Amino acid sequence: VIAHVRGGGELGRAWHEAGRCLNKLKSVHDFVDVATWMEENWSSPKLIAYEGRSAGGALVAAAINEKPHLCKTALLGVPFLDPLVTMSDPSLPLTTLEYEEWGNPHLEHQFESLRGWSPVQNIRAGSKYPSVMLIGGLYDNRVMFWELLKYAATLRHHATALSRSESYPLVCTKIEASAGHSFGGNQQRYFRELSFMYAFVIDQIGATRLFPL
Secondary structure, eight states: OOOOOBTBSTTOHHHHHTTSGGGHHHHHHHHHHHHHHHHHHTOOGGGOEEEEETHHHHHHHHHHHHOGGGOSEEEEESOOOOHHHHTTOTTSTTTGGGHHHHOOTTSHHHHHHHHTTOTGGGOOTTOOOOEEEEEEETTOSSSOHHHHHHHHHHHHHHOOOSSTTSOOOOEEEEEETTOOSSOOOOHHHHHHHHHHHHHHHHHHTTOTTTSOO
């Protein structure tokens, strides 16, 4: 299932404008609505996996904060996980160029908007979170690798199991030592990375009987 949320470009300029900057939470709510529909009509949370890359990774992480019980696992590739802090530093690449998209934290009303959904700052202490695989590039100049590490550390600190009989959510971080934002490489590398991600999902949803690893 592909969730074409407001903020994307699939349905034209107005659709994009409806989900950016001060409207970013509309994108998150659209995604949560899709997941809720899947739970009610098609599947169950223990079989649902999310995937998002770059800005899509920010969307998925924010959606998990909203309703962490709706999925079993999530794949976040080069995800923008700390926009509140990153957009506050104009010395970083692309920051000032992206104010119209994400908001300018130096303006109070836009700061409050960003703080309301920025994934790292909105992790819910004591909530049962899905397992997460974070994949980044050491030479990524759009999403710095330390954002992934900060998110992983915060999630591990705050996200606890609902009961002692349940295991803590698995939070894994994989930083490619020679990659940037788009990873690049040849087709063999692409399929290797794809296999790695699918293997993680298959393991986490318990489908190893159907797809032996």
